[in-house]
Amino acid sequence: MNERDWDKVADTFEKEIFNVPANDTKGIILDWVERLATPDAVATDLGCGVGRTLPMLADRYAHVYAVDVSSQCLDVAAKANPLRSNIEYVHADLSKDRNSYPATDVVLCINTLLNAALEVREPLIDRTCRSVKKGGHLLLVVPSLNSTLLTAYRHLQWNLRDGMDARDAQKAAALNGKGLEHGIVHIDGVPTKHYLKEELEALFTARGFTVLDIDKIEYPWTTEFDAPPRWMKAPYPWDWFVAAQRVR
Ligand SMILES: C[S@@+](CC[C@H](N)C(=O)[O-])C[C@H]1O[C@@H](n2cnc3c(N)ncnc32)[C@H](O)[C@@H]1O
Numbered sequence: 001m002n003e004r005d006w007d008k009v010a011d012t013f014e015k016e017i018f019n020v021p022a023n024d025t026k027g028i029i030l031d032w033v034e035r036l037a038t039p040d041a042v043a044t045d046l047g048c049g050v051g052r053t054l055p056m057l058a059d060r061y062a063h064v065y066a067v068d069v070s071s072q073c074l075d076v077a078a079k080a081n082p083l084r085s086n087i088e089y090v091h092a093d094l095s096k097d098r099n100s101y102p103a104t105d106v107v108l109c110i111n112t113l114l115n116a117a118l119e120v121r122e123p124l125i126d127r128t129c130r131s132v133k134k135g136g137h138l139l140l141v142v143p144s145l146n147s148t149l150l151t152a153y154r155h156l157q158w159n160l161r162d163g164m165d166a167r168d169a170q171k172a173a174a175l176n177g178k179g180l181e182h183g184i185v186h187i188d189g190v191p192t193k194h195y196l197k198e199e200l201e202a203l204f205t206a207r208g209f210t211v212l213d214i215d216k217i218e219y220p221w222t223t224e225f226d227a228p229p230r231w232m233k234a235p236y237p238w239d240w241f242v243a244a245q246r247v248r
Pocket of ligand 1: 006
């Protein structure tokens with residue numbers, strides 16, 4: 001999705017875009033945000049969207065840069081936080097612009113590194129990393145490729161339980177395979193990058209980070225299927241949460 005696509009969803013964001021922080025029932029994101037907060041620390045919300053995590057940051061950090069490629073989303077975010085004067089809104093395309101905000105102590109980046117095109121995603125990842133001060137921390141959430149494959153397995157299992165023969169059951173549960181070997185999964189027709197845990201470790205280590213924690217933010221099966229059967233329980237689908245410190 002590009003700038004115009006994100007602008008278009010600004011008004012219907014809550015309905016269309018899955019709310020990660022609201023579904024982080026174990027409070028993994030909040031826990032790390034609080035752990036790293038000091039009275040004069042500065043944070044960035046990279047790809048802040050309509051600002052769901054801005055109150056969490058602004059209430060705990062001295063200053064917050066709210067960065068997004070969509071000026072419409074930034075407008076909605078600013079209107080939702082009129083009294084939080086320590087938030088600075090920055091319109092920037094991280095895949096192109098030189099950063100128009102400084103590197104900060106903490107960078108929170110929830111489901112922003114999704115672009116399927118490598119030539120867009122690589123600069124996006126590089127700039128995300130450079131947005132963290134040396135010694136600072138990156139708190140990242142990205143879709144999990146492992147979770148997508150688990151969902152496909154659950155779909156197959158469900159089909160077989162419903163009496164489909166093996167061939168039809170596999171066909172009906174198949175993923176659109178184009179780009180799957182590179183973690184590209186089509187969500188509502190939009191090619192979306194998904195990550196392996198090991199890939200995240202390698203990716204951030206190569207960019208001068210020490211990975212401190214990789215955890216699952218788990219969701220109920222209703223996030224994947226309209227009416228999942230009662231037997232469909234743990235393991236649940238998840239996004240990856242990464243906490244990493246920039247060491248060089
Ligand atoms: C899935 S939404 C997540 C928004 C928010 N982090 C949340 O959890 O609600 C992805 C956000 O990343 C922003 N984004 C995507 N590509 C970007 C880019 N190249 N530069 C800056 N922001 C970008 C979009 O405008 C959108 O607001």
